[in-house]
Amino acid sequence: RKEVEQDPGPFNVPEGATVAFNCTYSNSASQSFFWYRQDCRKEPKLLMSVYSSGNEDGRFTAQLNRASQYISLLIRDSKLSDSATYLCVVNRNSGYSTLTFGKGTMLLVSP
Amino acid sequence: GAGVSQSPRYKVAKRGQDVALRCDPISGHVSLFWYQQALGQGPEFLTYFQNEAQLDKSGLPSDRFFAERPEGSVSTLKIQRTQQEDSAVYLCASSLETSVYNEQFFGPGTRLTVL
Numbered sequence: 682r683k684e685v686e687q688d689p690g691p692f693n694v695p696e697g698a699t700v701a702f703n704c705t706y707s708n709s710a711s712q713s714f715f716w717y718r719q720d721c722r723k724e725p726k727l728l729m730s731v732y733s734s735g736n737e738d739g740r741f742t743a744q745l746n747r748a749s750q751y752i753s754l755l756i757r758d759s760k761l762s763d764s765a766t767y768l769c770v771v772n773r774n775s776g777y778s779t780l781t782f783g784k785g786t787m788l789l790v791s792p
Numbered sequence: 793g794a795g796v797s798q799s800p801r802y803k804v805a806k807r808g809q810d811v812a813l814r815c816d817p818i819s820g821h822v823s824l825f826w827y828q829q830a831l832g833q834g835p836e837f838l839t840y841f842q843n844e845a846q847l848d849k850s851g852l853p854s855d856r857f858f859a860e861r862p863e864g865s866v867s868t869l870k871i872q873r874t875q876q877e878d879s880a881v882y883l884c885a886s887s888l889e890t891s892v893y894n895e896q897f898f899g900p901g902t903r904l905t906v907l
Contacts, residue, residue, distance in 0.1 A: 685834075712892050712893075713892040713893050723900070724883060724898035724899060724900050724901055725835065725883075725898050726898070727895045727896070730893070730895075768834050768835075772892045773837065777823065777840065777842065777847065777848075777890050777892065778823065778887060778890065778891060778892045778893070778894055778896065779825065779837050779840050779848060780825075780835075780837065780896065781837065782827075782834030782835045782836070783834050784832070784833055784834045785834050
């Protein structure tokens with residue numbers, strides 16, 4: 682089983698749609714969780730951290746279920762500019778912040 | 793302020809050549825990471841530095857890969873006797889502290905193609 686698993690997509694949605702991405706992780710010792718965004722041929726950039734209580738940043742909502750080792754990202758009112766690959770990321774070592782990335786889920790938002 | 797920079801941005805090497813990839817982290821950042829990203833995959837961890845100390849090199853795929861950060865700032869990833877399977881984007885990231893909750897800032901990467 683891969684350490685972090687995501688549906689690679691692509692998810693094709695119209696502008697204004699709501700879309701949800703899911704991710705599972707295998708290392709129960711992981712302490713920190715993130716969603717990164719990566720545009721084509723660019724570097725990954727932090728979209729948001731994910732907390733057990735759930736957190737929201739504008740149109741983006743992230744949830745963490747530690748018992749099920751499951752992370753989700755919800756995007757409301759999709760914009761064309763949301764088209765990118767979304768990487769689910771967990772830390773792989775409790776001592777420092779080395780990250781394990783999923784393969785990413787591609788989102789394509791069309792007019 | 794300046795972000796993480798990497799050079800060269802593109803490198804084409806003939807199989808068997810040695811290459812050196814440079815990373816300039818954000819000034820003052822303690823932690824520095826190298827990742828390898830193959831086409832269609834997420835980044836995969838190679839090695840980690842805390843200041844000048846290399847604390848984790850468990851992700852280096854073979855003894856042909858070597859990294860250093862001698863003064864705790866600039867880092868170099870060296871690949872000896874390159875092979876075609878080394879073709880990938882090599883990403884460097886830095887973070888201010890060592891906490892598992894700190895954001896990592898990525899450089900633009902070096903795209904290595906081995907012919």
